[in-house]
Amino acid sequence: MIGLMRAISLSAFILLATALTPRPAHAESNVDILLVLAADISRSLDERKFRLQREGYAEAIISPRVLKAIESGPNGRIAVCLVEWSGPQQQAVIVDWTIVANATDAQRLAARIRDAPRLFMDRTAIGNAVDFSARLFEKAPATSNRRVIDVSGDGTSNAGRSIITARDEALSQGITINGLAILSETPLPSNPWHTHPPGGLLAWYENNVIGGAGAFALAAEGFEAFGASIASKLIKEIASNDVTPRRMP
Secondary structure, eight states, X not given: OHHHHHHHHHHHHHHHHHHHSOOOHHXXXXXXXXXEEEEEOOTTSOHHHHHHHHHHHHHHHTOHHHHXXXXXXXXXXXXXXXXXXXXXXXXXXXXEEEEEOSHHHHHHHHHHHHHSOOOOOSOOOHHHHHHHHHHGGGGOSSOOSOEEEEEEESSOOOSSSOHHHHHHHHHHTTOEEEEEEEOOSSOOSSOHHHHSOTTOHHHHHHHHTOBEETOOEEEXXXXXXXXXXXXXXXXXXXXXXXXXXXXXX
């Protein structure tokens, strides 16, 4: 009898301890989308273009239209991580996973985006950027059935791992990749195909970068239009309920 009472007491203690033990944040959290913003800062971006891109992200995240889209979601919040990348060994988390549910959250995120230093200025390794971004979902502080990498850049991949291989591996994990092609008026003198591939940069992104459920690509008509374009893109990503995988060419 004493042995039975001890067993019952031990079981009760274990149940109580389990109930009181804090669970990891991701076990109880839920957001409408886990979104990695993966921004090209290769050497085709001079300081002026770089600042326009950074400011574009900051302004987009605090846009009333974007905030309305966030607040209108089933959970009313999203998780965002900003990555900047260039060459094969040059990827970094500029702003780690951040929950955005209201204007205050967005303002704090925008300030961190504006204040972070520039780290790279090399070639354009989109495949390595996708690999790096895909691994970040394992460290997300929340859960969602939508995991999206949002790749922006002003040129084709010209270094590092194959973007096709990296894209396909990410898609096999249930990750969606969207794209924002930043168009330029004149080709690079040293490598005109990089910014102006046959068919245009937007078509190149559609054929080589994007994929997964509801995948899409948009074009920004230069860095001056980047902020408005990324805001429109964020709204579409946040509001999307499309779970149909996109057939690749």
